[in-house]
Structure formats: C-alpha cells, structure tokens
Amino acid sequence: MKRTDIAIIGGGPAGLCASIAAAKMGAKVTLIERNSTLGGQLVKQTHMFFGSQKQYASTRGIDICKILDNEVNKYDNIEVLTNTTVLGMYEDGVITLDCNGSYKKMLPSRIIVATGASEKYLPFANNDLPGIYGAGAVQTLMNVYGVKPADSVVMVGAGNIGLIVSYQLMQAGVSVNAIIDAAPSIGGYLVHASKVARLGVPILTSTTVKSAHGKEYITGITTVKLDDKWQEIEGSESYLPCDNLCISVGLSPLAELLWQIGCEMKYVPTLGGFVPTRDNHLKTSIDSVYVAGDVAGIEEASSAMVEGSIAGLCASRSIGLTMTDYDKVLADYIEQSNSLRRGPVGDKIRQGLAQVEIGGQTK
Amino acid sequence: MRIEQHPILTFPAGKMVKFTFDGKELYGKEGEPIVAALHANGIKVIGHSHNKHRPRGLYCAIGNCSSCLATVNGEPNVRTCITPLCEGMVVTMQNGKGVIK
Numbered sequence: 001m002k003r004t005d006i007a008i009i010g011g012g013p014a015g016l017c018a019s020i021a022a023a024k025m026g027a028k029v030t031l032i033e034r035n036s037t038l039g040g041q042l043v044k045q046t047h048m049f050f051g052s053q054k055q056y057a058s059t060r061g062i063d064i065c066k067i068l069d070n071e072v073n074k075y076d077n078i079e080v081l082t083n084t085t086v087l088g089m090y091e092d093g094v095i096t097l098d099c100n101g102s103y104k105k106m107l108p109s110r111i112i113v114a115t116g117a118s119e120k121y122l123p124f125a126n127n128d129l130p131g132i133y134g135a136g137a138v139q140t141l142m143n144v145y146g147v148k149p150a151d152s153v154v155m156v157g158a159g160n161i162g163l164i165v166s167y168q169l170m171q172a173g174v175s176v177n178a179i180i181d182a183a184p185s186i187g188g189y190l191v192h193a194s195k196v197a198r199l200g201v202p203i204l205t206s207t208t209v210k211s212a213h214g215k216e217y218i219t220g221i222t223t224v225k226l227d228d229k230w231q232e233i234e235g236s237e238s239y240l241p242c243d244n245l246c247i248s249v250g251l252s253p254l255a256e257l258l259w260q261i262g263c264e265m266k267y268v269p270t271l272g273g274f275v276p277t278r279d280n281h282l283k284t285s286i287d288s289v290y291v292a293g294d295v296a297g298i299e300e301a302s303s304a305m306v307e308g309s310i311a312g313l314c315a316s317r318s319i320g321l322t323m324t325d326y327d328k329v330l331a332d333y334i335e336q337s338n339s340l341r342r343g344p345v346g347d348k349i350r351q352g353l354a355q356v357e358i359g360g361q362t363k
Numbered sequence: 364m365r366i367e368q369h370p371i372l373t374f375p376a377g378k379m380v381k382f383t384f385d386g387k388e389l390y391g392k393e394g395e396p397i398v399a400a401l402h403a404n405g406i407k408v409i410g411h412s413h414n415k416h417r418p419r420g421l422y423c424a425i426g427n428c429s430s431c432l433a434t435v436n437g438e439p440n441v442r443t444c445i446t447p448l449c450e451g452m453v454v455t456m457q458n459g460k461g462v463i464k
C-alpha cells in the first residue's frame with residue numbers, strides 16, 4: 001500500500017497552502033484533488049482580494065491561484081494527484097481513492113481535510129427549473145469557460161458573493177435586473193454594493209423569491225416582501241422577468257469525510273452548518289485528522305489560506321518534523337488568522353469558532 | 364453564447380470539435396465541460412427527472428449536485444459539468460434514471 005506523511009484532501013486555497021507549509025517542514029505530501037486542475041474556487045475569482053498583504057490583498061483570485069500553483073510545483077516532496085476523489089477514510093488510517101478511474105488505497109500518517117464547501121439552496125415553488133443556478137456555477141461558466149450563463153439575471157443574496165458575481169455578470173455583458181435579499185440590510189461590504197448600485201442595479205432588501213415561472217426553462221420570478229419577523233407580506237408580490245436566477249445564499253461545509261471517520265461535529269449556523277471541533281492547531285477530535293478552510297467553517301479564501309498553513313505546519317510537527325523558527329512562523333500565522341477575524345465583520349465568525357474550539361487559546 | 368469581450372479575462376480560441384446532442388450536430392471547444400458547450404449553443408435543458416419528468420439542467424457546475432446528468436456515448440448519469448468535451452461525443456438528454464447496458 002502506498003504510504004505518505006501527509007495526505008491533503010482538496011487542492012483549493014487551504015489545501016495548496018497546507019501542502020506548501022508541510023513541504024517546507026520536510027514532510028512527504030500527497031495533495032489530492034478531484035478536478036483536473038488545482039486552485040479550487042480561486043480559478044473563477046476575477047476580483048481583487050481584501051484582507052492583508054500576506055494573503056495577497058489587491059491581487060485577483062485567479063492570479064493567487066497561479067502563484068500558489070507555481071509554489072507547489074517547486075517542491076519535489078509534494079506529489080499532486082488530480083482527477084482523484086477520496087472515497088473513504090477508515091479507522092485504521094487508510095484512505096481509499098478513485099484515481100482517474102482506478103481504485104487505490106493509501107496510508108498517510110496525517111490527513112488534512114480541506115474539501116471546501118458547496119452552495120446552499122432555497123425552498124420556493126419551481127425551484128428546480130433549469131436556469132436556476134448557484135452563483136459559483138455562473139462564475140464557472142463565464143469566468144473559466146467564457147460562456148454567458150444567460151441574458152438577464154436576478155441575483156438572490158446581497159452578501160459579498162452575490163454582489164461580486166453580479167458585477168462579474170455585467171463585466172461579461174449580462175444584465176442584472178435586481179439583487180434581492182430576505183435580510184433587512186445588505187450583508188456584503190458596502191464597497192461591493194455601491195459598485196453594482198452605481199451601475200443601476202436595484203438591491204431589494206426584505207424581499208425573497210416566492211416562485212419561479214417557466215415550463216422547461218425559467219422565464220421570470222414572483223418576489224414577495226417580508227416583514228420584520230421574516231413573514232411574507234400578503235399583496236406585496238411582484239413579477240420580475242429573467243432567464244436566470246442566481247442563488248447566492250451561503251455555503252455549507254463539505255464535511256462528509258469528517259462524518260465518515262467520526263470526527264466530533266457541532267452545528268454552528270454562523271459557520272455554515274455542521275463543522276468539526278478542533279484545537280487552535282486545527283487538529284480535530286481525531287489525532288491524525290486536521291482541517292483547514294471552508295470545511296472547518298465558512299469564511300473567506302484569505303482565512304482558508306492561513307488555516308492551510310497552520311494545519312500544514314502543525315500536522316508535520318506532530319510527526320516529529322520541524323524547521324528553523326518553527327514557533328515564530330506558527331505564531332505569526334495564528335496572529336494573521338486572528339487579525340483577519342478582528343472587527344465587526346468577524347464578530348459572527350469569532351462567536352462561532354468559540355463554540356468549536358477545543359482547549360481554547362493554547363500555546 | 365460565448366463572451367466576446369471582457370475587461371479582465373481573455374479566453375483562448377481553442378480547438379472546435381463536433382459533437383451531437385439528441386442527434387443534432389453542434390460544435391464546442393475541446394476539453395471544456397460538455398455543459399459549457401451546450402450553453403454556448405443555447406441548450407440549457409439536459410434531462411428530465413425520473414418521477415415527475417421535470418426538466419433538469421446545470422446547478423452547481425462542480426460535480427456535486429447531480430442536476431446536469433446526461434447520457435454520453437451510451438453511458439448514463441454522466442456529470443456534464445465536469446466531463447470534458449471530446450470530438451465525436453454523442454450526448455443525449457437523459458429522461459429518468461438511464462439504462463446501464
């Protein structure tokens with residue numbers, strides 16, 4: 001059976017940074033990615049990142065992807081397996097893989113699960129009509145493959161993803177008829193909201209989708225206003241034409257593998273759903289299993305990158321590896337992750353993390 | 364429809380290959396997901412559900428949701444959002460569960 005020091009599941013921002021950090025520690029790393037290319041959702045992020053300089057602020061996501069990809073290629077001790085899906089994680093530490101269609105087993109000393117998240121859905125009448133897409137799907141079509149998802153779109157969700165994707169749709173020559181959000185206020189950063197508002201896109205708050213219309217394909221939606229108890233206001237229905245409804249109502253962690261191996265999980269709505277408990281080194285309730293990125297709680301790519309680095313360092317340290325200035329480098333990453341979560345925007349994240357952190361602020 | 368002009372991105376021309384959808388001859392870029400090629404040709408309904416026969420198309424585009432399943436070269440339940448397009452592919456709308464031959 002194939003052995004490796006650290007198997008990293010998922011080649012997005014968290015997995016890439018985990019690989020680099022572990023490789024710096026001298027670990028033999030196997031990075032496993034189900035797609036044919038690395039980068040995860042970075043490959044479709046054409047906007048410039050916020051955050052701090054250390055997480056490539058004011059660099060576009062697509063360029064961060066190239067930087068990390070090049071960095072991974074520099075290390076001989078990182079093996080990249082693309083087109084490879086992890087099928088199972090077992091109690092004896094074995095993981096099984098579908099590697100380009102063939103079934104393989106692997107025995108890593110440590111596993112870092114960085115599987116990311118998938119898009120949440122919304123219940124309303126006819127919500128299964130073709131033309132109702134996740135915001136990520138719309139980004140993939142237009143930013144990765146250069147195909148217009150539709151001609152006129154209504155965006156559901158005025159969080160950062162909804163606002164950014166609306167702007168990107170307009171860059172692709174697609175009109176955005178409206179952005180609606182059930183919440184009474186805009187969830188995303190004001191800078192993103194003003195960008196789309198300046199282009200004339202109405203942002204309708206306290207508004208949700210009641211139903212979608214169309215036989216084989218969406219042709220429009222009925223919206224309804226909500227009162228301060230989130231109840232539909234009778235008679236406030238209104239029709240909006242569109243040939244695409246883009247759903248951007250948050251993400252939920254892709255935690256199936258963590259459930260399978262039996263990590264302790266907690267339901268924390270502000271982190272996106274069920275997430276694993278972990279210490280501040282990102283070790284889960286199972287000693288050999290670490291987590292990083294959205295699977296550990298929905299945040300931004302910058303946090304995912306820092307978490308990846310922390311998990312990569314600590315998982316390597318736990319099998320006896322080290323490097324010069326290890327403590328200093330780790331302390332710096334932990335400080336970076338705290339710093340990204342400071343301020344009012346990070347309130348919910350900090351409250352959420354307090355519920356899942358094992359052992360509190362150690363070391 | 365393909366994006367002609369974009370302020371940030373450029374899309375490589377790529378090699379155009381012939382494929383069919385429900386017998387109709389179409390062209391798409393080699394290696395792009397089947398569903399992207401279908402969208403570029405204006406096709407967004409890819410199948411129908413097995414119970415109530417409701418139309419089905421793309422949803423997540425990353426191989427998670429199983430909404431975009433079609434029959435490709437006779438193989439049912441192919442995730443068209445992550446399966447690269449090849450020359451001569453025979454894609455058919457999948458109605459129901461599909462049949463494994």
